[in-house]
Amino acid sequence: MSNLLALAGVNTHIGHYHILQGVDFVVPHGGLTVLLGRNGAGKTTCLRTIMGLWKASAGRIDFDGADISSRSTPAVAQLGIGYVPESMGIFAGLTVRENLTLAAREGPIDTRRLDWMFGFLPALKKFWHLPAGHLSGGQKQMLAIARAIIEPRKLLLVDEPTKGLAPSIIAHMVEAFRELKRTDTTILLVEQNFDFARALGDTVAVMDSGRIVHSGSMRELADDEAQQQKLLGLSLDAHQ
Amino acid sequence: MSQTKDALRVPGPDKIPLALIPVIALAALPLIPSLPTWVTLTVAGLAMGMMIFIMASGLTLVFGLMDVMNFAHGAFITIGAFVATSVLLPLAGWTQTDSLWMNLAALLPAILAAMAVTGALGLAFERVIIKPVYGQHLKQILITMGGLIVAEQSIHVIWGPDIIALSKPATLRGSFIFGDIAIEKYRVLAVIVGLAVFAAMFLVLNRTRVGLLIRAGVEDSEMVESLGYRIRRVFIGVFTAGSALAGLGGVMWALYQETVNSAMGMQVMILIFIVIIIGGLGSVGGCFIGALLVGLVANYVGFLAPKIALGSNILLMVLILLWRPQGLYPVAKR
Amino acid sequence: MIRQLLSGDYPRSRALTVVLLLILAGLALAPFVFPGTRSLDVAAKVCVFILLVASYDLLLGYTGIVSFAHTMFFGIGAYGIAIAASRLGPTWGSLALGSLAALVCSALLSLLIGILSLRVKTIFFAMITLAVATFFAILASQLSGFTGGEDGLTYKLPELLLPGTKLFETPLFGVEINGKIVSYYVVFFGAAMLFLALLRVVNSPFGRVLQAIRENDFRAEAIGYRSVIYRSVANCVAALAASAAGILYALWLRYAGPDTTLSFDIMVDILLIVVIGGMGTMYGAVVGATLFVIAQNYLQDLMKLASDAAVGIPLLPNLVHPDRWLLWLGILFILSVYRFPAGIVGKLRAGK
Numbered sequence: 001m002s003n004l005l006a007l008a009g010v011n012t013h014i015g016h017y018h019i020l021q022g023v024d025f026v027v028p029h030g031g032l033t034v035l036l037g038r039n040g041a042g043k044t045t046c047l048r049t050i051m052g053l054w055k056a057s058a059g060r061i062d063f064d065g066a067d068i069s070s071r072s073t074p075a076v077a078q079l080g081i082g083y084v085p086e087s088m089g090i091f092a093g094l095t096v097r098e099n100l101t102l103a104a105r106e107g108p109i110d111t112r113r114l115d116w117m118f119g120f121l122p123a124l125k126k127f128w129h130l131p132a133g134h135l136s137g138g139q140k141q142m143l144a145i146a147r148a149i150i151e152p153r154k155l156l157l158v159d160e161p162t163k164g165l166a167p168s169i170i171a172h173m174v175e176a177f178r179e180l181k182r183t184d185t186t187i188l189l190v191e192q193n194f195d196f197a198r199a200l201g202d203t204v205a206v207m208d209s210g211r212i213v214h215s216g217s218m219r220e221l222a223d224d225e226a227q228q229q230k231l232l233g234l235s236l237d238a239h240q
Numbered sequence: 241m242s243q244t245k246d247a248l249r250v251p252g253p254d255k256i257p258l259a260l261i262p263v264i265a266l267a268a269l270p271l272i273p274s275l276p277t278w279v280t281l282t283v284a285g286l287a288m289g290m291m292i293f294i295m296a297s298g299l300t301l302v303f304g305l306m307d308v309m310n311f312a313h314g315a316f317i318t319i320g321a322f323v324a325t326s327v328l329l330p331l332a333g334w335t336q337t338d339s340l341w342m343n344l345a346a347l348l349p350a351i352l353a354a355m356a357v358t359g360a361l362g363l364a365f366e367r368v369i370i371k372p373v374y375g376q377h378l379k380q381i382l383i384t385m386g387g388l389i390v391a392e393q394s395i396h397v398i399w400g401p402d403i404i405a406l407s408k409p410a411t412l413r414g415s416f417i418f419g420d421i422a423i424e425k426y427r428v429l430a431v432i433v434g435l436a437v438f439a440a441m442f443l444v445l446n447r448t449r450v451g452l453l454i455r456a457g458v459e460d461s462e463m464v465e466s467l468g469y470r471i472r473r474v475f476i477g478v479f480t481a482g483s484a485l486a487g488l489g490g491v492m493w494a495l496y497q498e499t500v501n502s503a504m505g506m507q508v509m510i511l512i513f514i515v516i517i518i519g520g521l522g523s524v525g526g527c528f529i530g531a532l533l534v535g536l537v538a539n540y541v542g543f544l545a546p547k548i549a550l551g552s553n554i555l556l557m558v559l560i561l562l563w564r565p566q567g568l569y570p571v572a573k574r
Numbered sequence: 575m576i577r578q579l580l581s582g583d584y585p586r587s588r589a590l591t592v593v594l595l596l597i598l599a600g601l602a603l604a605p606f607v608f609p610g611t612r613s614l615d616v617a618a619k620v621c622v623f624i625l626l627v628a629s630y631d632l633l634l635g636y637t638g639i640v641s642f643a644h645t646m647f648f649g650i651g652a653y654g655i656a657i658a659a660s661r662l663g664p665t666w667g668s669l670a671l672g673s674l675a676a677l678v679c680s681a682l683l684s685l686l687i688g689i690l691s692l693r694v695k696t697i698f699f700a701m702i703t704l705a706v707a708t709f710f711a712i713l714a715s716q717l718s719g720f721t722g723g724e725d726g727l728t729y730k731l732p733e734l735l736l737p738g739t740k741l742f743e744t745p746l747f748g749v750e751i752n753g754k755i756v757s758y759y760v761v762f763f764g765a766a767m768l769f770l771a772l773l774r775v776v777n778s779p780f781g782r783v784l785q786a787i788r789e790n791d792f793r794a795e796a797i798g799y800r801s802v803i804y805r806s807v808a809n810c811v812a813a814l815a816a817s818a819a820g821i822l823y824a825l826w827l828r829y830a831g832p833d834t835t836l837s838f839d840i841m842v843d844i845l846l847i848v849v850i851g852g853m854g855t856m857y858g859a860v861v862g863a864t865l866f867v868i869a870q871n872y873l874q875d876l877m878k879l880a881s882d883a884a885v886g887i888p889l890l891p892n893l894v895h896p897d898r899w900l901l902w903l904g905i906l907f908i909l910s911v912y913r914f915p916a917g918i919v920g921k922l923r924a925g926k
């Protein structure tokens with residue numbers, strides 16, 4: 001299995017602060033990779049660096065065979081990467097329809113694809129003409145995901161989609177991601193919720209203090225309680 | 241079930257700020273001794289508001305898109321006025337005849353020249369002066385202040401330091417008379433032009449893809465880039481258009497006051513800032529309402545208590561900020 | 575002793591040290607080495623502007639906020655003296671009262687502005703202060719019964735400060751010691767002491783927090799400094815120092831009016847000086863204000879000569895016309911912001 005995305009020795013500075021201190025990990029083609037780690041570990045910074053929202057000061061980011069570490073954000077997105085930021089980045093003053101129209105870069109929204117998305121993200125259909133600012137947290141998250149996949153993308157970066165959501169909605173979210181996994185989109189998911197991560201992940205990387213401290217298959221980590229304790233400690237349990 | 245219904249009801253746009261305009265106009269009515277005076281002041285206020293809106297609208301969008309506040313915007317206003325003057329003065333023969341067509345034949349090229357020059361200057365200014373300091377607010381304020389100083393001084397070098405008199409075209413002088421009520425023709429024209437600019441902007445923003453991009457960019461430009469759009473190109477376009485509108489506003493303002501001088505831009509800038517703050521930084525609708533409010537209040541108070549006319553606008557700003565700290569229409573920022 | 579005075583913040587460059595010593599000596603001995611009304615006027619203005627610009631540097635250079643209301647506080651100081659002296663008579667008591675009232679007024683106003691608008695972005699703060707300062711300037715010119723309007727106020731000072739008062743029968747080093755010279759030293763020592771006080775502020779732990787906030791608001795807030803409070807206090811200290819500069823200026827001029835204190839032109843001058851001199855260095859205010867005020871008074875004579883000589887050539891006479899010196903300063907200003915943000919002081923320090 002080849003890798004769609006590979007980070008090697010990535011360093012990121014924000015102002016005077018050295019946040020990513022040599023990050024190495026790979027995202028294999030076709031699967032769902034989870035990036036775990038406690039609060040402040042640098043996961044968000046990592047995704048933002050991939051998107052070119054922070055500039056890497058050193059290291060390579062190879063996507064689909066080319067180093068993208070010095071490309072601008074729009075250029076990175078145009079390579080076929082969809083991004084769902086931690087804040088969701090919903091345009092509150094635009095309607096659901098307008099949010100999605102804008103995201104469909106290539107032209108009018110493909111109605112077959114839209115119908116497929118309505119199937120697992122039903123809220124979108126119901127609130128089609130509502131300004132997105134009026135949606136609930138879970139609905140906004142659905143919209144943010146829909147926006148990232150309104151056209152087929154090679155890679156999807158999703159930052160903590162379960163943050164602040166009720167358990168019933170999280171269960172729904174799991175279903176939505178299962179549906180996405182059936183397509184050939186590769187997904188890199190940042191999470192702190194280990195149950196959610198275990199339900200979906202194929203491979204996993206764990207971050208701490210701006211470095212990757214573990215990577216491997218999800219099954220292995222799920223079966224190894226001791227390793228989980230060591231890597232993730234109590235913070236993850238406390239989070240749930 | 242009833243809950244879903246509530247959620248489905250699409251909330252209309254917030255109309256309270258819009259209602260402020262008639263409320264203020266009616267509140268002034270009992271204070272002003274005669275109805276004709278009130279009508280004159282109201283029309284004058286609306287005309288002034290429209291002109292301020294034309295000058296301010298680009299600035300508020302530019303801020304919304306890129307967090308750039310161009311303190312040199314006032315210089316574009318002044319330059320627009322001077323360029324138009326340079327075209328109009330040699331054509332005095334055409335502007336001072338009583339033929340509407342001859343007047344327009346002089347006025348249109350003057351306006352186009354002013355907008356072309358200020359638009360081009362805006363483009364150059366963005367590329368040369370502002371681009372190197374994107375995202376650095378402090379430097380950006382300083383740099384645009386520097387740009388203001390240099391631009392103002394350059395105006396002195398090119399057009400000299402003196403105030404230039406510029407009279408309105410003959411057919412735009414005088415008033416329409418309805419019984420006791422006299423309404424200056426030029427003010428009517430200003431209102432029409434202002435409404436046309438507003439309508440055009442409204443259509444572009446709400447009916448076109450570029451407009452969608454601009455509205456999204458004002459809310460969260462980083463996200464627009466993450467969707468794969470080069471927001472900077474949009475920004476450059478808006479900056480250029482905003483500068484051209486400043487030029488248009490400058491011409492209209494100069495003809496309104498019938499003089500041109502190098503400080504005029506900076507004087508209007510204070511009003512423009514107040515308008516943008518009142519409206520909510522980045523909001524075109526807020527800017528429109530803010531401009532009309534400022535125009536009306538300036539005219540009513542200018543009549544009732546001339547000494548505190550500008551102070552009244554500051555007071556208006558403070559009151560509105562106390563009511564809505566982010567301005568009338570806060571732009572949902574990330 | 576020197577370390578104490580400078581709060582450990584040395585010039586850190588031989589050239590800068592020499593320049594500063596020359597300025598210090600020139601100002602300290604001005605009545606003796608540059609006698610004459612005009613040169614003493616220039617020297618006093620230099621002292622006042624050093625203090626005024628240094629206090630602005632506390633805001634712009636150290637705290638990272640742009641205020642356009644600095645001349646407002648400068649004006650409050652000057653009008654405090656002017657109104658007290660013209661209403662209550664030329665006594666020391668009325669001067670003290672006027673100064674106190676001005677300082678209290680500045681403190682309250684700056685805290686109010688700070689609390690209302692420092693939470694928001696730098697740009698918003700700049701816009702609000704610009705609007706408020708303009709309003710204040712118009713207010714001062716409209717309330718003519720109180721402020722003298724456009725004409726300003728001329729007033730008498732206590733006897734000791736008047737030019738007609740002779741202190742000694744015989745001249746000292748060939749210079750007659752009169753009230754004007756006493757006033758000069760009041761201005762000189764006042765400005766020097768307050769400048770050193772500001773130097774102390776920026777080198778205190780408080781000053782370091784300000785710089786931390788300027789560098790990274792996100793981090794400073796996360797670490798727990800309430801950045802709004804720190805910035806409001808800085809705003810207030812700067813306002814008080816600006817008012818003090820206004821008080822000194824009013825004592826020197828025996829006149830206060832919109833053109834000498836409140837006008838936007840002075841705000842522009844302050845910006846030019848602080849940026850060209852060197853933001854965030856304090857010494858930049860000294861070097862910048864000295865060069866600027868001297869140039870303002872003498873360079874323009876030179877430009878006039880050049881302009882007269884260039885008569886007949888298109889545009890050139892206009893370009894070197896004495897009134898156009900702001901054009902060249904503006905260009906220098908823009909270049910400074912891009913190329914050498916630490917200004918002249920930064921250049922001197924880099925050259926050692």
Ligand SMILES: Nc1ncnc2c1ncn2[C@@H]1O[C@H](COP(=O)(O)OP(=O)(O)O)[C@@H](O)[C@H]1O
Pocket residue numbers: 014015017019037038039040041042043044045046790792793796
């Ligand atoms: N804009 C910023 N300025 C300074 N430090 C930041 C900024 N954003 C994030 N950080 C710091 O970077 C570190 C990593 O943050 P982040 O990537 O958001 O972590 P995570 O997403 O894993 O919780 C944290 O210590 C955080 O304080």
Ligand SMILES: [Mg+2]
Pocket residue numbers: 043044045086
């Ligand atoms: Mg995060």
